[in-house]
Amino acid sequence: MSIREEISFIFKNVPLSNKGKRRPCYLSLPTVYLDEWRLFIYKLIATLNRQRQEVKAVALAKIRILNVDLSTGGTNIQELDEKISKRYIGGRGVGTYLLSTILKGDEDPLSPENPLLFATGPLTGTTAPTGGRYMVLCKSPLTGLVACSNSGGQFGSELRRTGFDVICITGRSDSAVYLYVTDGLVEIRGAAHLWGLDTHETTDSLKEEIGSDSVKIACIGPAGEKKVRFACIINDKHRAAGRSGVGAVMGSKNLKAVVVKGSHRPEPHNRDRFMEIVKKRLEILKSNPVTGQGLPSLGTKVLDNIINEHGAYPTRNFQTGVFEHTDEVCGEALVEKGYLKKNRGCYACPIKCARVTSLPTGNKGEGPEYESGWALGAAVGVEDLIAITEANYLCNLLGMDTISCGMTLACAMELYEKGYIKKDELDGGPALRFGSSEALVFYTRQMGVKEGLGKRLAEGSLRLAKSYGASELSMSVKGQELPAYDPRGVQGQGLSYATSNRGGCHVRAYMIAPEVLGIPEKLDPQATEGKAQWVKIFQDLTAVIDSMGMCLFTSFALGAEDYLDILNGFTGHDYTMEEMMECGERIWNLERLLNIRFGLTADMDTLPRRLLHEAMPQGPQKGHTVRLSEMLPEYYKIRGWDNDGIPSSKTLERLDLKTV
Amino acid sequence: MAVECKIFGTLRLASGIDRLLLDIPEKSVPLRRILEELGQRKGLDELKKLAQNRNGESLPFILLLQGKNVFDLDGLETVVKDGQRVSIFPPSGGG
Numbered sequence: 001m002s003i004r005e006e007i008s009f010i011f012k013n014v015p016l017s018n019k020g021k022r023r024p025c026y027l028s029l030p031t032v033y034l035d036e037w038r039l040f041i042y043k044l045i046a047t048l049n050r051q052r053q054e055v056k057a058v059a060l061a062k063i064r065i066l067n068v069d070l071s072t073g074g075t076n077i078q079e080l081d082e083k084i085s086k087r088y089i090g091g092r093g094v095g096t097y098l099l100s101t102i103l104k105g106d107e108d109p110l111s112p113e114n115p116l117l118f119a120t121g122p123l124t125g126t127t128a129p130t131g132g133r134y135m136v137l138c139k140s141p142l143t144g145l146v147a148c149s150n151s152g153g154q155f156g157s158e159l160r161r162t163g164f165d166v167i168c169i170t171g172r173s174d175s176a177v178y179l180y181v182t183d184g185l186v187e188i189r190g191a192a193h194l195w196g197l198d199t200h201e202t203t204d205s206l207k208e209e210i211g212s213d214s215v216k217i218a219c220i221g222p223a224g225e226k227k228v229r230f231a232c233i234i235n236d237k238h239r240a241a242g243r244s245g246v247g248a249v250m251g252s253k254n255l256k257a258v259v260v261k262g263s264h265r266p267e268p269h270n271r272d273r274f275m276e277i278v279k280k281r282l283e284i285l286k287s288n289p290v291t292g293q294g295l296p297s298l299g300t301k302v303l304d305n306i307i308n309e310h311g312a313y314p315t316r317n318f319q320t321g322v323f324e325h326t327d328e329v330c331g332e333a334l335v336e337k338g339y340l341k342k343n344r345g346c347y348a349c350p351i352k353c354a355r356v357t358s359l360p361t362g363n364k365g366e367g368p369e370y371e372s373g374w375a376l377g378a379a380v381g382v383e384d385l386i387a388i389t390e391a392n393y394l395c396n397l398l399g400m401d402t403i404s405c406g407m408t409l410a411c412a413m414e415l416y417e418k419g420y421i422k423k424d425e426l427d428g429g430p431a432l433r434f435g436s437s438e439a440l441v442f443y444t445r446q447m448g449v450k451e452g453l454g455k456r457l458a459e460g461s462l463r464l465a466k467s468y469g470a471s472e473l474s475m476s477v478k479g480q481e482l483p484a485y486d487p488r489g490v491q492g493q494g495l496s497y498a499t500s501n502r503g504g505c506h507v508r509a510y511m512i513a514p515e516v517l518g519i520p521e522k523l524d525p526q527a528t529e530g531k532a533q534w535v536k537i538f539q540d541l542t543a544v545i546d547s548m549g550m551c552l553f554t555s556f557a558l559g560a561e562d563y564l565d566i567l568n569g570f571t572g573h574d575y576t577m578e579e580m581m582e583c584g585e586r587i588w589n590l591e592r593l594l595n596i597r598f599g600l601t602a603d604m605d606t607l608p609r610r611l612l613h614e615a616m617p618q619g620p621q622k623g624h625t626v627r628l629s630e631m632l633p634e635y636y637k638i639r640g641w642d643n644d645g646i647p648s649s650k651t652l653e654r655l656d657l658k659t660v
Numbered sequence: 661m662a663v664e665c666k667i668f669g670t671l672r673l674a675s676g677i678d679r680l681l682l683d684i685p686e687k688s689v690p691l692r693r694i695l696e697e698l699g700q701r702k703g704l705d706e707l708k709k710l711a712q713n714r715n716g717e718s719l720p721f722i723l724l725l726q727g728k729n730v731f732d733l734d735g736l737e738t739v740v741k742d743g744q745r746v747s748i749f750p751p752s753g754g755g
Contacts, residue, residue: 289720289751297670300754305668309747311727332672353754370754510755517753518720522731556753620727 063094066164066186068179070253071112071171075186078168086573087656089547090165091121092148093587095137098168099146100590100660105597109141109245110227110252112172118159118218118258121549122571125160125266125347127278129285130551132157132347140244141252142229142404142460143479143503145595149232149246150507150546151218152346153239158216160549161262169253178206178219178257183264191256195225198397199234206259219257220247221399223448227251228458230404230481234396238354238366239346242401244480244502269572277569281554281562285350288557290519295353295553296343300370301331303484310516310525311619312489313374314482316381316434317410318475318610321486322619325383329373333385351553359386365393368402371506374484375406376444380413381434391444398448404460407481409443410434411461411474412453420468427452472609478503478600488611489621490515492523492531495631498605499535501591507552509538519556528627532635540584547587586655589639589647593660602645605632661687661742665698668749675703691723692736694746707748711736722749 063080080094088094095117107113116138123131134156140147159167162181169179176191194202199221206217218235224247231247232240241247268274285291294302307313308326315323327333334340339359344366345352358364368376368389376382376391395402409432415421416432423431429452430438446454456464461474461481475482480503487494492511500508514534515525523534541560545552548567564580567573575583592600606612611626636643640651652658663682672678682697692711699708710721723730724747730738740746 290753293670294750294752295754297673298752302669302749302752303754305666305747306722306749306752309666309668309724309727309749310729327678332668332678335673507755512755513753516729517722517751518729518731519753522729524732525729552755553753620724 063090063165064163065098065166065168066181068167068169068186068188069171070169070173070177070188070255073188087583088587088590089121089544089567089583091119091124091133091547091549092135092137092150092543093547093583093590094166095119095135096146096148096587096590096594098166099137099139100594102168102170103139103594103597105599107139109139109144109147109249112170112253114139114249114252116169116246116249116253116255118167118169120156120160120165121547122266123566124549125157126268126549126570127275127348128548128550128566128570129278129282130346130349130351130554131549132349133546133549133551134159134241135546136233136241136246138246138249139598140246140480140502141227141248142245145478145503145598145600146501146591147244147246147249148502148546148591149241149243150552151233151235151239151241152349152551153216153236154347155216155218155235155239155260156549157347158262159260160266161264162260163262163264167258169255172252173254176254176256178255178259180210180259182261194256196222198222199399200237200397202257203237206257210259212261215259215261217257217259219399220250220255221397221448223398223400223458224248224251225256226450226458228400228447228450229460229463230401230408231399232401234399238396240396240401243403243505245401247399268570270569274569277565281558281566282350284562285554285557290517290556291351291553292557295351295556298331298335299343299353299355301334301355301368301373303370304330304373305332306516307485307512308378309620310489311616311621312486312516312525313378314475314484314486315378317379317407317414317473318482318486318608319414320618321489321616321621323378323381326378328383329377329385329388331370331373334368334373337385339385339389346551349551351551353553357389359389361386361390363390363393365389365396367396368392371484372402372406375403375410376440377406379406379410379484380440382437382440383435384437387437387440391440394441394444394448398445400444400448403483404481405444405447407475408447408457408461408464409440411465412443412457413439414473415465415468415470418470418473420470420473421453425453429453475608475610476504477607478604480504482608485512486611486616486621487607487626488616488624490525491528491627491631492525492534494607494611494626494628495531495535495635496538498607498628498632499539499635501588501595508542509535510542510552510555511535511538513556520559526624528630532631532638535631535635536638537581539588540581543584543587544580547583582655586657589651589655589657590660592641592645592647593657596646602643605645663694663740663742664745665694666745666747667698667704668747669752671704671706671748671750675701677701677704688739688741690736691725691730691738691740691746694740695736695748698748706750720751722752723747724749
């Protein structure tokens, strides 16, 4: 092991607790240089610091960023100005702010210059319901735009307990390494022995090596190592920071895993008041029929039938919106066929939507969720729930985004059936026919390990289709594959896809809630009037929830007032509703500005040709296309952007973004 | 008249019914009446409550007639005709 790998830093440890449990404060110096007198001085500084900090409310403690440069092995701690923290809340907001301070715009996403951030929010690791979320941010190798991928499980809460809110990793290590972050300590350790292992093997090996079952691990699999453009980061074996290729960026840094173990419990500004706030929201979540009943018993896969009956269940690469075999692959079938063993929740989650499954083949795992089950099912025309679940397990083991994986395969199948991909290009693999379980499992693996045709598939659907001169067959927005709702049946969702800051994505403004599910109120899915305003509000509120460190699913039961109460209750800030929503708007606009810096233009705020010009061929939405032109100009106007989709100087001034 | 009723989600798990053909003497009935009929069956009593609720429209059940959400039509008063298909989902969410 090189000296660099052995270097660990002890540093100033700002307390998270106001109960008096504080650790000494050391400045950033390698342990090898520490001696007695220095230790004494540092302890003295620590005492002074402590006294100074104790005057403040502890929950308002500054956001602490652990910077790790893998090229030099250097680390340091950065504290974020409180004004910035308040403006960007945490998690997604603060992460985006940090990206904007680091990236100039022309960086190659797979170069050492692209930072990789793990960012928690103020509610991560607290008792707030679902308060265990974290974000991974970087420039995406799939879209070339902002990548901002959310995950749950236990990793985020444990990261926050180390005393760091954000880990910012830059540079590239010469050899494979992993980070081991504990209370006030970070080590860069060799990971050559882990390279090539899947995400489960990596997690198990690290736990054994460290000798603790309680450490939490986020890692990449072979797909991330090989820089598959839609590789994900898997934490706690089954949870994924799934989209936009954050795993490929981690792989490009030769970083196999981040291991965290901490003991600081984030303390609320006012414990009693916060407990009261949390208790009330827990009751709401438990008594709400969606979060208290529907999601626990059927998980997200309750949607298969709803969306299919609605005629917006994208089938065979969005060629139609009705899948004739939905009965075979739906959430109800997962229960009735006996594959579902139980549900499981992430940290502090009362909803528990995760599916623990096992198959007659003997394989076990988690999933499929709605999106994964669809991408590896209807999207590729496969009706075999066992093959779908196996492919889902494979994606998790190899570390690949299920949506982009399934949709890239769907694109390849259409390219094959239309004669673009020739048989001799299959390298002996099964025919790329829609509905083929064999092709599904075979090419999923090939993509993850970049073998045979998998090398080309690993580039994502847009690059693949473009290479055959048929980019219109890539069902993507800004280079990222679309998820499981055909917007020809849900107009507002179409606008949401076209304007999402990370390309094809449903969780930037989940318009399915009002347009299909009737939450918080029922909107006509084929109306375009007023949808721009709805999309804007959903985008802004989602940015707030993501930045807080809570799960978006809480919004099926909670409203903006609840989030305001939780946020103020924990941090001790005094946001008004307008201020909180303005934070969301600021974050959205900052993402937009970053994307513009990366080369985004207004003509990219669009949808695949098929969805705009080819009418839905069958089902309840027959005859419809997405009427984007009826919504997009209004959206720009409401956003305070000019006709080119660029935020006006007035908008930037209002949002304190003038200097970006 | 005959109406095809498809039951989904937790209602389907509780009742064990995934679809049934409802035979009704009238030529057309409001959806409320269909829900009352279905609500007689074990595991579907929630539908009876829904049918009785005057403000049923505001409950987050998803009721589709021929794939169209009835709350975009006439709510529980939406007229159902012979040969049509009604899909019934309890309050659901996901993503």
